[in-house]
Amino acid sequence: MTTRTGTEYVSGLRADGREVWLGGERVQDVTEHPAFVGSVQGVSGFFDWQHLHAGDCIFADPVSKQRTGISHLIPRSANDLLRRHTGLEQLARYSMGMLGRTPDYVNLTFAGFAGQPSVWSANGNAQGAENLVAFQRHVAEKDLALTHTIIHPTVDGRLPPYDGVNGEAALRKVSDTSEGIVVRGARILATLGPFADELAVYPGQPIPKDRDDVALVFSLPLSSPGLKIICRDHYGLDVDPFDKPFSSRFDEQDAFVVFDDVEVPRDRIFLDGDPATYNAVMARGWVGNIMQQTSIRAMVKLEFAYELCCRMADAIGQSRRPDVMQMLGEIWSYAELTRSAVRAAEADAHEFADGTWFCSEAPFRALRPTLPAWMPRVNEIIKRIGSHNLLATPSRAGLDHPDLRPSLDRYLPGAGDVDPEARSRLFRTAWDFAGSALGGRMELYERYYLASAARAYALAHMGAQNDREWTQVPAFWSHLDAAP
Numbered sequence: 001m002t003t004r005t006g007t008e009y010v011s012g013l014r015a016d017g018r019e020v021w022l023g024g025e026r027v028q029d030v031t032e033h034p035a036f037v038g039s040v041q042g043v044s045g046f047f048d049w050q051h052l053h054a055g056d057c058i059f060a061d062p063v064s065k066q067r068t069g070i071s072h073l074i075p076r077s078a079n080d081l082l083r084r085h086t087g088l089e090q091l092a093r094y095s096m097g098m099l100g101r102t103p104d105y106v107n108l109t110f111a112g113f114a115g116q117p118s119v120w121s122a123n124g125n126a127q128g129a130e131n132l133v134a135f136q137r138h139v140a141e142k143d144l145a146l147t148h149t150i151i152h153p154t155v156d157g158r159l160p161p162y163d164g165v166n167g168e169a170a171l172r173k174v175s176d177t178s179e180g181i182v183v184r185g186a187r188i189l190a191t192l193g194p195f196a197d198e199l200a201v202y203p204g205q206p207i208p209k210d211r212d213d214v215a216l217v218f219s220l221p222l223s224s225p226g227l228k229i230i231c232r233d234h235y236g237l238d239v240d241p242f243d244k245p246f247s248s249r250f251d252e253q254d255a256f257v258v259f260d261d262v263e264v265p266r267d268r269i270f271l272d273g274d275p276a277t278y279n280a281v282m283a284r285g286w287v288g289n290i291m292q293q294t295s296i297r298a299m300v301k302l303e304f305a306y307e308l309c310c311r312m313a314d315a316i317g318q319s320r321r322p323d324v325m326q327m328l329g330e331i332w333s334y335a336e337l338t339r340s341a342v343r344a345a346e347a348d349a350h351e352f353a354d355g356t357w358f359c360s361e362a363p364f365r366a367l368r369p370t371l372p373a374w375m376p377r378v379n380e381i382i383k384r385i386g387s388h389n390l391l392a393t394p395s396r397a398g399l400d401h402p403d404l405r406p407s408l409d410r411y412l413p414g415a416g417d418v419d420p421e422a423r424s425r426l427f428r429t430a431w432d433f434a435g436s437a438l439g440g441r442m443e444l445y446e447r448y449y450l451a452s453a454a455r456a457y458a459l460a461h462m463g464a465q466n467d468r469e470w471t472q473v474p475a476f477w478s479h480l481d482a483a484p
Contacts, residue, residue: 002066003058004143005051006044012197013040018223020194020255022231030194038238042095042249043145043195046102049094056090059083064141071104071293072140074115075357078349081292085346088296095250097301098433100445101191102252105293106146106200110136112289113202113270115356119284120270122277128217132270135219139198146219147196149187149257150204162211171201171259172213173273180266183216186258191445193229193255196222202270206279215278217271218264226262229255235437242396245429247438254441287365288345288358294450295342295364298371302335305378308430312385315423317415327381334374341367365463369456375446379434390431393424 004012010031020027027033031040050057050069061068070087073080091104113120114136120129139146155165162170171185190199200219207214220227236251237244271277309328313319319328341363348360383390392412398404399421414423433439450456464470 002061002064002068002141002143003050003054004047006046006048009047009145010040010044013195016221016223018194018229019227020229020231022234027194034238035234035236036194036253038248039234039236039251039253040195041238042099042236043102043192043252045249046091046094046099047143049091053090057087059087061140063137066141068140069104069107069143071107072111072136074111076115076355077357078346081346081349081357081359085292085296085342088293089300092297092300095246096304097297097299098246098250098442099252100297100442100449101147103145103192103196105290106148107139108290108293109148109202109286110139110146110200112285112356112358113281116284116353118354119281120277122280123274125271125274125277128270128272131267132217135268135270142197144197145192145195146198146200147190147192147222147255148200148202149190149193150202151188152205152214153186153188153256161205162208162214170214171216173216174213174261177263180264180269181216181272182261182263183218183259184261186256188256190229190255190257192252193222193257194231194253198222199227199257203278203282207275209275209279211275212273215271215273215275216269217278217281218269220262220264220268224262226260228258228260230258231255233437235441240396242425243428244432244436246432247436251438251441285352285356285358287368288349288352288361291361291364291368292342292345292359295338295345295367295371298367298375299335299338299342302331302338302374302378305382305433306331306335308426308433309382309385311426312382312389312430314416315414315418315426316389318385324385327385331378331381334378338367338371361463362467365456365460368450369453369460372447372450372453372456376443379439379443382430382434386427386430389423389427390435393428393431394420395424399424 014031015029020030022035030036057070058067059070059073070084073084075081075084088104091102114133117129117133120132152161152170154161155169159166169186171183171187173181174184175182187201198219199222202217222229232254234251234253235247237247239248241248306328309331310319313324313328318324345359345363349357352358394408394412399408408420412420412423
């Protein structure tokens with residue numbers, strides 16, 4: 001089975017025994033729980049979107065010869081990366097960039113991992129590398145939805161990450177069994193947690209060289225015994241998309257994951273107890289690989305926000321105001337700079353290891369700390385342009401009510417030929433994008449999912465120092481000194 005339909009995805013998710021908690025309730029079946037119905041439909045729609053846009057999103061796998069989702073492609077050339085770009089952009093347009101953890105995100109990560117087995121087989125980890133390559137084939141052939149959890153919780157920031165209560169909370173290996181290993185602890189933040197098929201654990205931050213017990217990379221079905229998925233408040237609503245176009249379908253949910261003595265099968269272990277390899281694998285191509293998807297999603301979202309704000313300004317007759325034009329140009333600049341960075345990264349793509357190609361990392365190192373500032377600024381602009389109009393938005397039911405509609409037609413149309421229905425839908429979409437509970441969650445997500453901006457700027461500086469020698473200053477002095 002490849003490239004599942006939405007119906008097939010939901011069937012695989014239904015009542016599989018996973019332990020999902022929402023508030024104080026254990027959810028027996030995520031596909032039927034009232035809070036999750038809209039979100040499950042949203043993920044289901046993503047799988048159907050692949051088929052609707054099969055020319056962009058599906059390719060003939062050279063190994064299996066089957067129709068396979070584009071995010072499983074292991075790029076072997078610059079042309080493969082351009083082919084993947086087309087598919088990733090189409091996938092991002094399903095939610096206009098408001099879904100940050102669609103299945104293609106972790107798919108790309110594992111395609112990148114599997115494309116560089118020599119990186120994973122270092123220090124005698126040949127079996128782990130073999131397991132990883134086989135797992136990536138399994139995910140591609142079954143078209144599974146994966147989530148990941150990569151950060152250890154920090155209980156007490158006064159202590160080092162793996163000391164005292166922080167060490168007790170960290171996910172770690174506690175024993176070996178005849179069938180695999182047993183792990184205990186917790187990790188955050190599994191976005192898409194209740195709605196994925198598998199949970200992947202891989203490096204997020206470096207670990208101390210003497211902590212073999214936390215140097216773990218593996219994957220598990222979310223129905224594994226002892227695995228607890230503890231959800232935040234759910235912001236999704238099973239309502240008319242007119243009223244809540246994003247909240248009705250696109251709350252991907254975030255979860256705190258507890259491993260209560262969970263057994264990981266031997267064939268699902270990709271690294272066990274090697275801090276050196278654990279700290280090295282993400283440094284070899286991960287940024288150039290995953291940031292193609294991340295930056296394309298951001299580009300799609302910024303372009304959507306630009307058009308949304310243009311339409312809002314037109315609807316209230318404000319599109320020629322100098323301050324509004326300045327804000328519109330600001331959003332367009334963010335979108336175009338993101339597009340240009342993606343193009344530059346793809347143009348300078350090269351082979352990293354084992355014949356696998358990724359984008360150049362330098363443009364993405366520049367985007368990684370700047371996108372977290374641009375996205376909240378876009379939300380601010382939406383609120384400034386929308387102003388009180390974001391709150392004067394009749395619902396679908398109100399617009400359809402015969403007693404209300406005449407008043408709305410008279411008192412709440414937009415400028416020109418914009419009727420109350422078009423105006424309301426426009427400003428409802430803007431509010432759900434930037435101001436609703438889901439919009440607030442998404443703003444927080446955009447600020448931190450690429451790590452803190454301060455850390456990313458530091459990494460950008462370190463990368464620039466390693467890229468080449470910086471000798472322009474003394475060269476300029478020498479030129480001046482040599483002048484007659």
